[in-house]
Amino acid sequence: MAVLAWLLIPLFAAIGAAIWGGWASRSRTTEDVAELAGYARFRDAMEKSRTGGGPVG
Template sequence: MVNLLISQLRSLTWGWEVGMAALAWLLIPLVAAIFAGLWGSWANRTRKARSDGPELDGYARFRAAMEKDRTPTHSGS
């Protein structure tokens, strides 16, 4: 009778360890999802309204440089 109680106690302990291991593996993605949500909300926070002026000015200079007529570097025949 005592042997039967000890074996049941062992299976109860083993089940608890398995349950805690499963809980730990489930908590990892949960914590990662919470962290990703917090980071996403921080990255998408509203900032001061800013025009695209500097970026568009740089692009306009780039286009102007690309559209310039190239002068030949040497006289070819």
């Protein structure tokens, strides 16, 4: 029985590593798109304030 336990430890470690690897390499493009869109809006607002575009509204 002890031999079986020592064989299961690497098996569980490999399964855990595969799960973690899949989680770590997941696609996060949706968060990046929203963040880049917010940065573009910020840049536009700063450009308007620098050129004297006046208050918004």
